[in-house]
Amino acid sequence: NAGVTQTPKFRILKIGQSMTLQCAQDMNHNYMYWYRQDPGMGLKLIYYSVGAGITDKGEVPNGYNVSRSTTEDFPLRLELAAPSQTSVYFCASRPLRDSGGEEWEFFGPGTRLTVL
Amino acid sequence: AQSVTQLGSHVSVSEGALVLLRCNYSSSVPPYLFWYVQYPNQGLQLLLKYTSAATLVKGINGFEAEFKKSETSFHLTKPSAHMSDAAEYFCAVRGGGGSQGNLIFGKGTKLSVKP
Numbered sequence: 001n002a003g004v005t006q007t008p009k010f011r012i013l014k015i016g017q018s019m020t021l022q023c024a025q026d027m028n029h030n031y032m033y034w035y036r037q038d039p040g041m042g043l044k045l046i047y048y049s050v051g052a053g054i055t056d057k058g059e060v061p062n063g064y065n066v067s068r069s070t071t072e073d074f075p076l077r078l079e080l081a082a083p084s085q086t087s088v089y090f091c092a093s094r095p096l097r098d099s100g101g102e103e104w105e106f107f108g109p110g111t112r113l114t115v116l
Numbered sequence: 117a118q119s120v121t122q123l124g125s126h127v128s129v130s131e132g133a134l135v136l137l138r139c140n141y142s143s144s145v146p147p148y149l150f151w152y153v154q155y156p157n158q159g160l161q162l163l164l165k166y167t168s169a170a171t172l173v174k175g176i177n178g179f180e181a182e183f184k185k186s187e188t189s190f191h192l193t194k195p196s197a198h199m200s201d202a203a204e205y206f207c208a209v210r211g212g213g214g215s216q217g218n219l220i221f222g223k224g225t226k227l228s229v230k231p
Binding site: 004033040041042043044045048058090092097103104105106107108109110 | 125150152157158159160161162165167206216218219221222223224
């Protein structure tokens with residue numbers, strides 16, 4: 001298994017540009033998440049999904065959108081990039097509790113985004 | 117609402133010394149607690165988890181944590197630090213109570229290990 005994969009690894013955007021951060025998992029996990037990590041602030045939840053076709057807002061959803069058309073993929077869309085969105089973005093996935101007891105989040109390697 | 121507080125944003129120890137990273141939680145229901153480690157320029161990796169079974173939880177790389185309900189704590193320890201332990205460590209609690217809520221993270225503690 002490749003686990004959770006994210007692309008790109010790095011990206012520099014200009015203010016007002018848009019982009020999609022890609023996330024995929026090959027573990028057949030139901031839950032998927034997007035977090036952002038800022039220095040000294042821990043991880044903040046942006047959006048999450050409990051299955052294909054179902055998404056919900058986390059703690060810091062403003063300026064972002066998500067979709068989940070398949071179990072495997074959970075892209076994060078930035079429509080109008082702003083400097084405040086400079087951060088490291090992590091995607092994660094988790095199985096349902098009854099999937100052998102492995103009920104913790106598996107994280108991808110992250111995407112480092114700079115908005116100038 | 118659930119929350120976690122990590123005391124000390126930066127901890128420095130000598131190689132071979134005891135590692136103690138502190139985490140206190142707030143929860144109105146029995147919590148599900150986690151420690152994750154993040155090595156430089158990598159994603160987070162699970163170290164260990166507490167899910168209401170044994171109060172002393174053993175994880176990977178010689179780390180362990182003890183759940184103390186009376187102190188609302190879940191401190192992470194390792195008897196002897198190794199240079200490879202240098203990383204950032206995050207304590208997290210599952211929000212909403214039970215096993216299905218989203219993770220709520222502390223702000224992290226960066227561990228430095230001196231030779």
